[in-house]
Amino acid sequence: MTTCLYLMNIVLGALIFLPHASAFLFPTSNSGCGCNPCTSQPSCPVYPTCPPVQRCPEQVTECCPTCSCKSKERIKRSSNILTNGVYIVDHDVSSVTPWHRNKRSSLDDVVKVDAKCNSEDLRAIIIENIDRVTSVSKRRILAEAERRLGGRYNVICARGDFSYITNTEEFCQQTIGDVTCYVFKQLSDMIRARLS
Incomplete structure (x- = not known):
């Protein structure tokens, strides 16, 4: 029980x-x-949908100051090379019909300044003494500038493009063939002291 x-x-x-x-x-x-x-059960949060991916704008190719893509007019220079490598240049031969943009009338009163050369004497010295060999060019140009114009000058020559910054009152850059030379007068001690 x-x-x-x-x-x-x-x-x-x-x-x-x-x-x-x-x-x-x-x-x-x-x-x-x-x-x-x-x-x-808690539901997953709803996120807003993203907008569609936009394409990047096309990249604009920027040229250097001496590149041919900047100029609308190309001048074909007939160059004869002497046996010592010096160029003889004829500046009057044009390979393309020149294309010129109309300037504003207000610019007619402004004095035209060449951003690459403010001394025709230096330009003539460069043209007369430039050589395919850059080391020869710079020595010839320096000697002739100091002999003809007096004062102290600096000379830079290179094939292709180069970049520089100078403080000077007299300068000139000239390209013939693939050689570019830049000549500038050194500032006097008095002007240098004023700038510092």
Whole structure:
């Protein structure tokens, strides 16, 4: 009898705790356990769509001051090379019909200044003494400028392009063939002292 009573207690206990045990072992949103129903899973946030990728603007090729892409008019120079490598240049031969942009009338009153040369004497010295060998060119040009014009000059010669900054009052850059030479007069000590 005790065994029977013991089994009855177990069955009765199982019946009492069965709804709670089933809710614990098999959870549902409406289990009848008296709890609030479970909330739904949070949804992922919605992000705004990105605009379509735009193409980059076309790159504009920039030229150096002596490149042919800057000039609308090209002058073909007939150059004869002497045996010692000195150029003889004829500046009057034109290979393309010149194209000129109309200038504003207000510019007619302004004095025209060449940004590459402010001394025709230096230009003539460069043209007379330039050589295909740049080291020969710079020595000849320096000697002739100091002999003819007096004063102290600096000379830079190179094939192709080069970059420089100078403080000077008298200068000239001239290109013949593929050799470019730049000559400038050194500032006097008095002017140099005033600038510093």
